Amino acid sequence: MTYVIEGKKDSWQVVLGLEVHAQISSKSKLFSVASTNWGSDPNTQVELVDCGMPGALPVINEYCVDQAVLTGLSLNAEIKKMSIFDRKNYFYPDLPQGYQISQFEHPIVGKGHINIEIEGKVKKIGITRLHLEQDAGKSLHDQDIKNSYIDLNRSGCALMEIVSEPDLSSPIEAAEYVKKLRSILRYIGSCDGNMEKGNLRADVNVSVKREGEKLGTRCEIKNVNSIKFIQQAIEFEAKRQVNIIENGEKIIQETRLFDPNKCETRSMRSKEESHDYRYFPDPDLPPLIISDEKVNLLKEKLPELPDEKKNRFMREFNLSSYDAEVIVNDQGTAHFFEKLVKGRDPKVVTNWITGEVFSHLKKINKDIKNSGITPEKIGSLIDLIVDEKISNRQAKEVFEEYMKSMDDATTFIEKKGLVQLSDQSEIYKIIDKVLSDNPKMVDDYKNGKDKLFGFFIGQVMKISKGKANPKLVNELLVKRLKE
Template identity: 55%
Template sequence: MTDSYRIHGETGEWEVVVGLEVHAQVTSNAKLFSGASATFGAEPNTQVSLVDAAMPGMLPVPNGECIRQAVRTGMAIDAKINTWSRFDRKNYFYADLPQGYQISQLYHPLVGEGSIEIEDGDGTKVIGVERIHVEQDAGKLMHDQHPTRSYVDLNRSGVALMEIVSRPDMESPAQAGAYLRKLRAILRYVGSCDGNMEEGSMRADVNVSVRKPGQALGTRTETKNVNSVRFVMATVEHEARRQVGVIEGGGKIVQETRLFDPDKGVTRSMRSKEDAHDYRYFPDPDLLPLELDDAFLEACRASLPELPDAKRKRYEKAGVTPYNADVLTAEVETARWFDALLETGAPAGPASNWVTSELFGALNRVGKTIADSPVVPAQAAELLALVADGTLSGSLAKQVFEVMLETGDAPAKIVEDRGLKQTSDTGAIEAVIAEVMVKNSGQLAQYRGGKEALFGFFVGQTMKAMGGKANPAVVNQLLKAALQG
């Protein structure tokens, strides 16, 4: 793992220390403590129960699916699962918080310490995860609906969140980005969060401090609700440089909450940072502690899929290059598509090369993702088999693939209908080679005079004359013999 990232200030080098608190919306149909829908995009205040609106006498009831998903997430990062946990009230006033408190877990979280391995530069680094606790989301204030008023939408009030708190183990914007991408991939593999940062279902609070090498941790700031990997990296970069500038200018870093301005790429002060005692945490009297039994934990563990690291190792063992394996496991939809391709018996190495080059290139051109690819794994396997058995050359396979994208037809049908089958007929190829040599007598004389680089020219002319249908290996063999004279 590279550790060369430093901020170069007027007084020398500074180290950057980064920790992330990621809020991930739990995949569930209902909210954490009510039966109201948790789906995204509904009209304001159409998904609000009496519990969400904090009507008098309404009592919260934990949603078992939300607890299950949080436990599965903890297991996916090898974290300690606490069989006894408790909900606390975090007291503060805000217009979008009807109860005047948030139900969270401070003292006894559902999930304890775990870790996530990231790649950066030429190596790997393990980022510690301090805890995962379950809490309810607040509502949303809308300031752009009226020139002088703000409106409150309580659709998100009570939606279940996992707060995934890392240790301050990251040392650069790149590491922060790698950690967030890896965490999002794990959540998507597990199915506990969709990871759609643009919809707000995953967002990060970015804690940054700076220090001289060898010194204790500096005072940190927390930049709230950053909603993309790119913006998280930009937050770390800007905030670290800002802090170095403040300190070197004779000032002190204030522990505060900040916001990231994506238009200007800078952070701005929002308010002074509160400590835990400011929220007057105490156990929620309306909720009993959560107690998990062995059967529940075993069912959670049995439901976990193959995770990205294990899948990557399996691909590499099957003959996929490390680079391709990283690309293929980065998104769960890609891995599922590739697994379906392997299940047809397609060889892993050539299949991975084709997916990461030809298929991804084509999907980028038409603006589609692999989840809605017009070519299904079975068709891709058929195309690869036609190349492997010599029916198609590489160039012919590209032509067939383009037709597949347009029509959805099977490769064998396209080959038959359009006469694209590769030929290894030595007689036909020798006849074309003879014509090419006659038409290019000047180049032939140069080749025989020692300019052997012209061999590629003759290969190209022969393939062109045969419409790309000649077997390249046979062409090379026959050309070498013919050009010798």
């Protein structure tokens, strides 16, 4: 389904391109040995380069180069044998050198692509390039009426800027693209994908056009730091542009900021002033040469990526495309699934993961990897159901409590006295009691009121306090009523 904005006069399409900034999960910064730890006191993780001291010189972190190459490989992209670092010149208080070391004409990674899935359809999104650059420091504007405060702890941290082709055409596509990218980055470990900490953030280029028209003038929304905000920002900005054009005015190419509180974008005057960045090759850094040997070594390190894993899960475990997508999206979940599914029914395992386990994780606000939940813990519970020791319903009812306990499933069930009642004669006793207590209903049932079957089941379960094996109750009740 195409995303269309209905203006007063025409229907409009949106054209979107994303520049995603991903902070590399390295111990030290791109060109300095300062730590990248998050949340330290201001200006405590600052080396000479990071605060632009006279005579300071950059020295590149090999780990960051490797992560850029790995990421390039996982984006099906061309790794450039030679790339060059440039200086991007502009004045800003959190840019201590007066320039950002970035890559302009010769990035480390060239063209590639990733696939996203929208309503079961696969769409290929082109990657224009990936380059390495320094992050800026942080300016705090709300500490003081007259002043801004500058913290350079983030200054010089390694960023990968991943630029997409303008292949995205709806907010949901943009969201799926970022989700997929984040999933890939997490799989290979090059970025933790944490958008709240700003470790992953996107600049969104938005333009609108009528069908069949050429690309319109675009606006760039800077630094959007959640997937929800990306969608909201696009929706607002596209409508804003449609209104402007339909009123006979022109879009001015500019940088805008998304305000999540007002859910709108507004012009960033300060960044507008001059866009002459005067890029030139940084004379402090020789060209970066990537050997074939390095690329081959890194290729071997590349894990199975989400798409490959998804295909394998569909093939090996007969999962639906939707289930497989949900499970492989997070690498931890995929690992968990693979351990849990060993010797168990994939369908049951999938239902438990996407059902109870996911809602539990949401409650405790953790991902599966650091939740403390083990496949053994969930597995032993599933096994009890399959072995008909407890019912599925029972298991779901006690799930939260079970997650809190330290016991394995068997011990837990025993302590709770939850063992399923599967003794035929015991069940017959309960059935007989229910039938003799309700003679009228038995008559009605026999006269064709089939619905009452459910009532008898419910009564049996109630009397057994939910312990009776539902399958058995069903069987025996049918037998008795036929008698």
